[in-house]
Amino acid sequence: MTTSQDAPALSIRGLYKVFADPGDHGLELSRSGRSKDEVQEETGAVVGLRDISIDIAQGELFVVMGLSGCGKSTLVRCINRLIEPSAGEVWLDDREITAMSDEDLREARRRDLAMVFQHFGLMPHRTVMDNVALPLEIGGVARQERRERAGGALELVGLGDWTASMPNQLSGGMKQRVGLARGLAMETPILLMDEPFSALDPVIRRDLQDELLALQESVQKTIVFITHDLNEAVRVGDRIAIMRDGEIVQLGAPNDVVLNPADAFVREFTQDVRLHGMVTAASIMDSSAEAMAGPTEQRYVVREDAVLDDLVPAGLSATQPLQVVDDSGELVGVIPLQRLARAMVSDEAAAAIAAE
């Protein structure tokens, strides 16, 4: 790969999807700014996506979050064109997916765009090994290499001993590990995950989230991750896009979304997220010049990405405002103790301080 660091791995520009819209009238109306409901009333067409533009960086874990019917699954399917977009462009590095011929598209699906599905999409008549090897088989990879890559991927997700099993012998969590291994074995730069953990029970879901994060450390893929669960989005995402009625209502880093919800709709979601793990030193610090020039606690230094819970020990024994430093050890701000105490009182107070 010869891509530079800042060029997006995946770029979505002005993407529209309007269903049941034979004459593109719905598309035109939606473009001219009518709402989803108005378009539906006037033409019967259903707006699935409306003017979506996102740049996703190399190695980023990008989460798209929203309620069912908001268009998040449509969005991810427009990336590999399982659903054909009505208008707009999707770019993979310097290649335009939306302009590809059928053959080029197949090639891109085989080499660049792996996908993991909510209900796994395993082939019940094939063993675990043969399931993971299926995309490679379809891509024309030689048998020996197929088995090696599939075996390696299964090893990676902890199913090395299950290669000869049939899918119906596995639990839900294990099935999704197979689905994940299948995606990894394709060795694509991009991994699309459509609600991969939504069908699993909460404990397994957490395990798999942790595992995905650990895996991401080593494989560094560009991941588009769909979920309806904000807790999950916040746990795994580098950035989160929140969707409603086919539009992105907010896009930002997890703590940004949680602490500064763009509107009442987003706030509705964020209420259920536990903030203490989310509020960072950076979000409540005072970085004004006069505050930083004042007296500070000398015994403790906290990093800017330390979360509120981690600040508790320092805060309890400190007598002066805490110093906050960045990765290089540079002072970036201070946290007055009074402010820290207020932030710890309640989630709402923490959010209020962060929003100041």
Added chain:
Amino acid sequence: MGQPSPKTPLLPLVWLWRLIASPRAGQPLPERWYVRPLAVLGIMLSFLIAYAVGSEDVPIDVGRDVGNALDDAVDWLTTNVSWFFQSIKDVMTWFLVSLEDMLLWFPWPAFIAMTGVICLLMVSWRMAFGSVAALLVLAVFGLWPATMETVALIIVTVTLSIAIAVPMGIWASQSDRLDVFLRPILDAMQTMPSFVYLVPVVAFLGLGNVSGVLASLIFAVPPAVRLTNLGIRQLPAETLEAAESFGATQRQMLLKVKIPLAIPTIMAGVNQTTLMALSMVAIASLIGAGGLGLKVYQGLGRIEPGNAFIAGLGIVFLAIIMDRVTQALTRRQQEAVSGD
């Protein structure tokens, strides 16, 4: 090329065709306030016209003419294309005779033991016991050669049916057009009284086992076509989506995903086809097919209903054995692909 010229006298036919071919033709009339009153009015009008004209009989009757024309067509085909039918007949006769010879070459105790073992391995102890008992009864009743001839007929009929039906079903599953086109044809094959096609079959192929196989085919092919088509059409969407997302071509989708996943339903079609073929055994004997069916026919012809009954029982025994074995096959396939 392009649109047909509007000046042609076939214009009404062109209109009619456009009407039938339009997507709307597949749906009932839309609900509008005037639809029902118009329907009632139309029916009343038809009564009025009938009274006004005063005719009780339909004024024209071309049924006989068309029927006679069809008869002439069959005559023409028999005299002019007989070389074609004869070669079909020769090939199939050879297959049937070889298969029957092979089955009869097996010593009968060996055949019975084999059937017992197959039932034991695939179905159950009880079925193994029952099948051995049933075949022993047929053997001691002097029906062994007839039973083997029927088995040979069934094997050939089912093999040919599958060879025709499965590819046809797969094709229909990929093309809505073909599906819509085939449906009434399959209906006709299953509901057309078999006596209607027995005579033309004899006209083309003469009396004999080959004619029996062909007549049975007409009845046995439809369920396998339907079930193959259905099996492929009702596969879980996400599994197909997954295969598509890996960059599978249409061909790879079909060969690596759709057909393997549809095997249990296709096997259910094989089971149905086998039973349909067996149900035609007695009727096929009317056009010269041998075996147990012939024994039934002869028994009835000589007014010996007891003998006919015994041969009929033989058909029932075969049907039960074949049904249980093919069902067990279906179940195995289902177990292999269930649980996702």
